[in-house]
Amino acid sequence: MRATVIHAPHDIRVEEVPDPTVRMSTDAVVRVLRACICGSDLWAYRGESARQPGQRIGHEFLGIVEETGADVRLRKGDLVVAPFVWSDGTCDFCAEGLTTSCPQGGFWGSVGSDGGQGEAVRVPFADATLVKLPAEAAGDDRLLTALLALSDVMGTGHHAAVGAGVKRGSTVAVVGDGAVGLCAVLAAKRLGADRIIALGRHQARTDIAKLFGATDVVAERGEAAVDAVRELTRGQGARAVIEAVGTEQSMRTAVEITRDGGAIGYVGVPHGSGTGLDLGVMFDRNIALRGGVAPVRTYIPELLADILNGTIDPSPVFDRTVGIEGVPDGYRAMDERTALKVLVTL
Structure with missing residues (x-):
């Protein structure tokens, strides 16, 4: 064969x-x-x-x-x-x-x-x-x-949404516009999220995110993306954040756009030399991290x-x-x- x-x-x-x-x-x-x-x-x-x-x-x-x-x-x-x-x-x-x-x-x-x-x-x-x-x-x-x-990809996106604590009425931000990130948008919508902010730079992909339930799209990266998400959330960030990339930059972005007391559901396969995590920042801001292999x-x-x-x-x-x-x-x-x-x- x-x-x-x-x-x-x-x-x-x-x-x-x-x-x-x-x-x-x-x-x-x-x-x-x-x-x-x-x-x-x-x-x-x-x-x-x-x-x-x-x-x-x-x-x-x-x-x-x-x-x-x-x-x-x-x-x-x-x-x-x-x-x-x-x-x-x-x-x-x-x-x-x-x-x-x-x-x-x-x-x-x-x-x-x-x-x-x-x-x-x-x-x-x-x-x-x-x-x-x-x-x-x-x-x-x-x-x-x-x-x-x-x-x-659908189950992995769902795992990320569960890890982030998405529930009815949630504000969610999704870092990553690959298939898993897009399925995470769909999963968040299915779980009842009211607002879903999709972070992605490719219009063909963000168009799918909108089809799946994204209410906002942030095309910027790095600090510009953090500023854009915070502007959309009254300066606080999203209570539920999904990380679906696995790079140091994507995880750092996820931490910075998470509201104090919120959670990150991470399913991006980690790669590269760093994690993007600062446990001191997460400790001070009471940010939870849940996820892994779905x-x-x-x-x-x-x-x-x-x-x-x-x-x-x-x-x-x-x-x-x-x-x-x-x-x-x-x-x-x-x-x-x-x-x-x-x-x-x-």
């Missing part, structure tokens, strides 16, 4: 790899219908996070169950979506909803595992990991695209229900579509910021 592998920075290839097979009684093999490229994949693409030459890549996919182990309740032909981390569903962390801390869990595309950007994937702990979707969704391209967002599997059921009933539609974050052979071009487009998030159809 064909799958995406990374050999070196800026060297993404689609190659023939062995077909996945059931190894354990709790495994399933899923034939991928839709996958995508994540902003976090770009850190490996740019050489900012280490990968072994020939390692599989990609962690977002949905598809059809093709084969199951003896202990799997899912059946061949089921349409399913996979969160970006598999988990066993039985440990203390899974019971608490923190599926990303499952001792037997793992990330697609990690060393020795299948990546999501390929024609098929072996899924460990299939019943605990995969979420069954309505069969009729397989014939609806727009709905399939919206449902694919459940594998990462336990997307925990959030899928509630978000799935709202996608199916039309309350939310994250599909606009996908602005380019390629086939499997076009994945390297998709990486280049996202790296050059000519695409927001690339959908892969198989």
Whole structure:
């Protein structure tokens, strides 16, 4: 079968790899219908996070169950979506909803595992990991695209909003105009925020932010952005702030635009040499910091229900579509910021 592998920075290839097979009684093999490229994949693409030459890549996919182990309740032909981390569903962390801390869990595309950007994937702990979707969704391209967002970006944006303490009537500021930041806007609107300030410089992206519920857009960066947000909030800042980038500058901006007594929900994968955090400032201003790797599997059921009933539609974050052979071009487009998030159809 064909799958995406990374050999070196800026060297993404689609190659023939062995077909996945059931190894354990709790495994399933899923034939991928839709996958995508994540902003976090770009850190490996740019050489900012280490990968072994020939390692599989990609962690977002949905598809059809093709084969199951003896202990799997899912059946061949089921349409399913996979969160970006598999988990066993039985440990203390899974019971608490923190599926990303499952001792037997793992990330697609990690060393020795299948990546999501390929024609098929072996899924460990299939019943605990995969979420069954309505069969009729397989014939609806727009709905399939919206449902694919459940594998990462929609759940991650929701995790950020929860970490920031977004509730009905909140004023929220979102730092970052990538797919996760835009889904965080959508999540904040879903949770009842009255005012949502989106920080972003690219009009195509901020137009999506407005579609998703942003009431204000701040295009400035650095101190100018801080001044703009404070001007919009009577000098106080936003009580709930979402950080969806992961750089030192973005976190510093998030701290500076947070209202005293407020909270930052952070989901931007940290990269670079610094954090942008000054604990003395946060201590003095009673700013809370919550977030991290999103336990997307925990959030899928509630978000799935709202996608199916039309309350939310994250599909606009996908602005380019390629086939499997076009994945390297998709990486280049996202790296050059000519695409927001690339959908892969198989």
